[in-house]
Structure formats: structure tokens, C-alpha cells
Amino acid sequence: MPHIHVQAEDFDTQAIISKLTAGHGEIGAIVSFTGLVRDLPGQSLQSMTLEHYPAMTEKALAEIVESAMQRWDLIDVAVVHRVGELQPSDRIVLVVTSSAHRREAFLACEYIMDYLKTRAPFWKKETTSDGEHWVDAKNSDGEATSRWE
Amino acid sequence: MINVLYFARLKDTLGIAAEEIDPVASNGKVDITDVASLRERLCQRGERWQNALSQQRLMTAVNQEMAQADTPLADGDEVAFFPPVTGG
Numbered sequence: 001m002p003h004i005h006v007q008a009e010d011f012d013t014q015a016i017i018s019k020l021t022a023g024h025g026e027i028g029a030i031v032s033f034t035g036l037v038r039d040l041p042g043q044s045l046q047s048m049t050l051e052h053y054p055a056m057t058e059k060a061l062a063e064i065v066e067s068a069m070q071r072w073d074l075i076d077v078a079v080v081h082r083v084g085e086l087q088p089s090d091r092i093v094l095v096v097t098s099s100a101h102r103r104e105a106f107l108a109c110e111y112i113m114d115y116l117k118t119r120a121p122f123w124k125k126e127t128t129s130d131g132e133h134w135v136d137a138k139n140s141d142g143e144a145t146s147r148w149e
Numbered sequence: 150m151i152n153v154l155y156f157a158r159l160k161d162t163l164g165i166a167a168e169e170i171d172p173v174a175s176n177g178k179v180d181i182t183d184v185a186s187l188r189e190r191l192c193q194r195g196e197r198w199q200n201a202l203s204q205q206r207l208m209t210a211v212n213q214e215m216a217q218a219d220t221p222l223a224d225g226d227e228v229a230f231f232p233p234v235t236g237g
Contacts, residue, residue, distance in 0.1 A: 035237050050236065051156060051157055052236070053154070053156055053210070053213075053229055053231070055213050055227070056210055056213035056229070059213050059214075060213075081236060081237070092236075092237070093236070113237060116237045117234070117235075117236065117237045118233075118234065119215065119234065120234060120236045120237070121156070121210070121229070121231060121234055121236070122234055122235065122236025122237070123156060123158075123231070123232065123234060123235050123236070124235045124236070125157075134157055134158040134161075134232070134235075135235045136233075136235070137206070137232070137233030137234065137235050142233075
């Protein structure tokens with residue numbers, strides 16, 4: 001059963017991996033991706049705020065995960081995405097995929113991140129000494145999904 | 150009533166997070182039947198709304214699923230308008 005959580009609190013990656021693998025001797029491969037808040041040049045990022053559409057975020061993440069699990073032979077998946085105010089180097093997102101062999105776990109992890117970046121309703125706002133400004137979506141993120149089609 | 154939500158930069162620009170829109174127009178006829186007709190009704194409010202809702206990569210969700218201009222709308226639906234997402 002996929003574990004999908006949207007939360008303000010930080011997450012414990014090792015605890016999540018342990019929970020995913022417990023009792024699943026058939027898992028031979030675990031791949032995890034962690035996204036961090038990257039600072040701006042000159043360490044000028046004061047904070048980053050993640051806004052989201054509460055009624056839709058977990059649903060959207062669940063659909064992306066379901067799509068990955070239909071496409072590849074995965075054993076289980078966990079996705080955790082934080083919201084609210086974060087600091088530079090804070091963890092934002094975790095994607096963990098597990099499978100018998102490594103190929104599926106690697107591909108599915110990348111696929112899930114590519115679709116999360118373009119379909120999951122979160123928005124980043126940066127705060128610097130100049131004030132607050134919404135981060136623009138990148139063209140490269142939009143293009144990344146096309147290679148899966 | 151159709152529940153309409155706005156997020157992120159769009160919410161800041163329009164100055165509103167949520168509102169209810171009656172699909173029945175002032176002439177007594179239902180003129181909101183899909184996302185496109187809802188946008189048209191909102192654009193009647195003036196230039197700021199027209200500019201905000203005609204931006205090229207505006208995204209829409211109906212009942213928490215990604216939607217298009219021709220996605221049908223019924224009374225009681227929830228619609229969200231937002232800029233391209235930037236999570237992850």
C-alpha cells in the first residue's frame with residue numbers, strides 16, 4: 001500500500017524505508033530521492049514557503065504513484081511532501097520506490113518526481129531581503145514528462 | 150453554486166482565495182456549463198481578471214482532478230485556478 005503524506009513536519013527517511021521494507025523479503029532494491037531547499041547565491045534565501053491545494057495534493061500524488069505502479073513492477077512506494085515555511089537545506093520531498101530488481105525502482109522514482117514537478121498542486125514562494133516572490137515553473141520540468149510518453 | 154478557488158500568484162493578483170459562483174446568470178439562464186464558460190463569466194469583471202485568466206499556462210482543476218477548457222461543470226462542483234505548479 002503506497003504511503004503518501006503531505007505534512008508540515010520534517011520526515012525521517014530511514015524510518016520510512018524501514019516501514020516500507022518490513023516483512024517484504026522480496027524487495028531487492030530501494031531507490032530514494034530527497035529534494036532539499038536550495039539556497040540562493042550569496043546565501044540570500046531567508047525562507048521558502050510551500051503553498052498547496054489541500055483537498056488535491058494527496059489525491060494528485062496518489063494518482064502519480066498509481067500510474068508508476070501500473071507501469072513498472074514495484075512492490076511499494078512512499079512519497080512525503082512538506083508544506084509551510086522551510087529554511088535553506090531543509091528537506092522538502094521524499095520519494096522511495098521498492099522492487100525486486102533495481103531497474104524498475106530507479107525508473108519509477110524519476111518518473112514520479114517528473115510528474116510531481118508538473119502535476120502536484122504545490123507552489124514555492126521565496127523570501128529574501130527584497131521581499132517575497134513566487135518561483136516560476138521551469139520549461140525543463142515540463143519537457144521532462146514528455147520522455148515518459 | 151460552483152465553488153471557485155485561486156492559488157499562489159493568481160490569488161495575490163486577484164486578491165481572493167475562494168468564492169461561490171452561481172451557474173445561473175442574472176437573466177435566469179444557466180450560462181456556466183464548463184470551465185471555458187466559467188472563465189468567460191469571471192472575465193466579465195474587467196481587465197485584471199481577463200489578464201489573469203488568459204495567461205498562457207494557467208492550470209485548472211475540477212473536483213481535484215486536472216481539467217481543460219471543455220471539462221463540464223455542474224452545480225456543486227469545485228474549480229481551482231492556479232499558475233503552473235512548482236512543488237518538489
